[in-house]
Amino acid sequence: MAETRRKFLNVLIGGALLGWLGSVLYPVLSFLRPPRLAEANVNSVKAGLASDFAVNSGQIVKFGRTPVMLIRTDTGEFRAFEATCTHLDCIVQYRSDLKHLWCACHNGHYDLQGRNISGPPPRPLAPFTVNVVNDEIIVSKPQPVG
Amino acid sequence: MAARARSKLYAWLHERFDLDPLLTYMRHKRVPVHRQMVWYYLGGVTLFLFAVQIFTGILLLFYYQPGVDSGHESVRFIMDQVSFGWLFRSVHSWAANLMVFFAFLHMFSTFFTRAYRKPRELTWMSGFVLLLLVMGLGFSGYLLPWDELAFFATKVGTDIVGVVPLVGEPLKELLRGGPDVSGATLSRFYAFHVALLPAIFTIILVLHLLFVQRQGMHVPEAVAKLPPSERKEIPFFPNFLLKDALLWLVVLNVLLYLAVFWPAEVGLKADPFSPAPEGIRPEWYFVFMFQTLKLIPGHVVFIEGELLGVLFFAVITVAWLLVPFWEIKARPGRKVRPMVIVGVIALVYIVIMTAAGYLGGLE
Numbered sequence: 001m002a003e004t005r006r007k008f009l010n011v012l013i014g015g016a017l018l019g020w021l022g023s024v025l026y027p028v029l030s031f032l033r034p035p036r037l038a039e040a041n042v043n044s045v046k047a048g049l050a051s052d053f054a055v056n057s058g059q060i061v062k063f064g065r066t067p068v069m070l071i072r073t074d075t076g077e078f079r080a081f082e083a084t085c086t087h088l089d090c091i092v093q094y095r096s097d098l099k100h101l102w103c104a105c106h107n108g109h110y111d112l113q114g115r116n117i118s119g120p121p122p123r124p125l126a127p128f129t130v131n132v133v134n135d136e137i138i139v140s141k142p143q144p145v146g
Numbered sequence: 147m148a149a150r151a152r153s154k155l156y157a158w159l160h161e162r163f164d165l166d167p168l169l170t171y172m173r174h175k176r177v178p179v180h181r182q183m184v185w186y187y188l189g190g191v192t193l194f195l196f197a198v199q200i201f202t203g204i205l206l207l208f209y210y211q212p213g214v215d216s217g218h219e220s221v222r223f224i225m226d227q228v229s230f231g232w233l234f235r236s237v238h239s240w241a242a243n244l245m246v247f248f249a250f251l252h253m254f255s256t257f258f259t260r261a262y263r264k265p266r267e268l269t270w271m272s273g274f275v276l277l278l279l280v281m282g283l284g285f286s287g288y289l290l291p292w293d294e295l296a297f298f299a300t301k302v303g304t305d306i307v308g309v310v311p312l313v314g315e316p317l318k319e320l321l322r323g324g325p326d327v328s329g330a331t332l333s334r335f336y337a338f339h340v341a342l343l344p345a346i347f348t349i350i351l352v353l354h355l356l357f358v359q360r361q362g363m364h365v366p367e368a369v370a371k372l373p374p375s376e377r378k379e380i381p382f383f384p385n386f387l388l389k390d391a392l393l394w395l396v397v398l399n400v401l402l403y404l405a406v407f408w409p410a411e412v413g414l415k416a417d418p419f420s421p422a423p424e425g426i427r428p429e430w431y432f433v434f435m436f437q438t439l440k441l442i443p444g445h446v447v448f449i450e451g452e453l454l455g456v457l458f459f460a461v462i463t464v465a466w467l468l469v470p471f472w473e474i475k476a477r478p479g480r481k482v483r484p485m486v487i488v489g490v491i492a493l494v495y496i497v498i499m500t501a502a503g504y505l506g507g508l509e
Binding site: 032033034037060062065067069083085087088089090091092093103104105106107116119120121122123 | 298301302304305306316319320322323324326327330418419420421422423424425426436439440442443444445450451452
C-alpha cells in the first residue's frame with residue numbers, strides 16, 4: 001500500500017517537475033530564437049551609369065540585404081551574381097588579373113558564368129539579370145522560368 | 147602587533163567554522179618530485195591566465211559598447227583615448243592567445259604522460275571541455291571589435307555549424323541571431339563572451355580543480371614503480387605554490403612585454419557589403435581546421451566537402467574527449483606505445499596544417 005502510494009507520488013512529483021521545466025525552458029528557447037524581420041521585397045536596383053563602369057572590373061551592389069557582385073567583362077558585357085560564396089558564406093571579389101571571381105576565405109574560384117571552377121565551393125553563384133537602360137545599369141532578380 | 151591581530155582573526159574564524167580539517171588538508175597536500183614534474187606547472191599557468199582574462203575583461207567592460215555603430219568605435223576609443231586602454235586590451239588579447247597555447251600544452255602533456263587513465267577520466271574530460279570553452283571564448287571575443295577579419299571569421303565559423311544535418315540551420319540562426327551575421331550576432335556574441343561562457347567555464351573549472359585536489363597529482367608509471375624510499379615529494383603549501391607563483395610572475399612579465407611591443411591591432415571596420423579581404427585567416431588556433439576545409443574539394447564522392455570536414459572534426463573531438471575509454475593498450479614487447487603514435491599524429495597534423503595555413507602551401 002505504502003509502496004504504491006510512494007510510486008504514485010513519485011510519478012506525480014516527477015511529472016510536475018517535468019512540466020515545470022518545460023514551462024521554464026519553452027519561453028527561454030523561444031526568446032533565444034530571433035524573430036523574423038520583415039524584409040523589403042526588392043526586385044531591382046539601380047547600380048550607377050554604365051559609362052562610369054570600367055571594363056574588367058567588379059563591384060558589390062546592395063540588393064536589399066543581399067550583396068550582389070556586378071561585373072563588367074573584358075568585352076564590355078555586364079553580369080551579376082549573388083556575391084555570397086556557396087562554400088561558407090564569405091563575399092567574393094572580382095580579380096581583374098584572373099578575369100574571374102574569387103573568394104579569399106578558402107580560395108574558391110568562379111568563372112564569368114558564376115560556375116564554381118576550382119577550390120571548395122560546391123555550387124555555382126546564383127545569377128541576377130542586368131539591363132542597361134539609357135546608360136543606367138539595372139540589376140534585377142532573374143525571372144522564374146515558365 | 148600584526149601577529150596578534152592575525153591570531154585573533156584566526157581564532158574568531160576558527161570558533162565559527164572549525165578550520166582544522168582545512169589546515170590538515172593543506173599541510174598534507176604534497177607534490178611528487180621527478181624529472182617530468184615540469185608538466186605540473188602548465189595547468190597552473192593556464193589558470194593564472196584565466197584570472198588575467200577575468201581582470202582585464204572586467205576593465206574593458208567599463209568602456210566597450212556592443213553594437214554595429216559603437217562596437218568598433220568603442221574599441222578604437224579604448225586604444226586611443228583611455229589611459230592604458232591599449233595596455234589592458236593588448237594584455238587581454240595576448241593572454242587569450244597564451245591561454246589557448248598553454249591549455250593545448252597542458253592537454254598534450256596530460257596525454258603523453260597518460261595522466262588521463264583511471265581514476266582521472268573525468269579530470270581529462272572536464273579539462274578537454276574547458277579547452278573547447280576557451281576556444282569558444284576566443285571565437286566570440288574575436289568578433290567584438292567588429293572589424294573586417296572578425297566579421298568574415300564569424301561568417302565562416304557560424305556557417306560551418308549550418309552544414310550539420312537537421313539541427314545545423316536552427317543552431318546557426320540561434321548563434322547569429324538571424325539569417326546573417328549582423329548587429330544581432332554581435333549582441334549575442336557579447337552575451338556569450340562576457341556572461342554565458344565564463345559562467346559555464348567557471349563551474350567546470352571548479353569541478354576540474356576539485357578532481358585534482360581529491361585525487362592528487364598524477365605520478366608517471368616509471369616513478370610510481372620506484373620503492374617509497376626513492377620517491378621524493380615536496381609540500382604543496384608553501385613550496386610548490388611559491389614555485390607556481392614565481393612562474394606566474396614570469397608569465398605576467400612575458401605578457402606585458404608582448405603587449406607593449408606588439409599591441410593588439412584594430413582592423414578596418416566590418417562592412418557586410420564588401421568582399422572578404424585577401425589573406426583572410428582566423429585566429430591561429432583555428433587555422434589547422436580552416437586549412438583542412440580549404441583543402442577538401444567541393445564534393446567528395448556524394449557528400450559535400452564542407453559537411454565531410456565538419457563530420458571529420460566532430461568525430462575527432464568526440465574521440466579525443468573519450469580517450470580514457472578507448473585507450474589502445476601496448477602489447478608486451480612493443481617499444482612504441484600505440485597511444486604515443488596517436489598523439490604524435492594529432493600533433494604533427496595540427497602543426498603541419500597550421501604551418502601550411504600561414505605559409506600558403508598545400509594548395
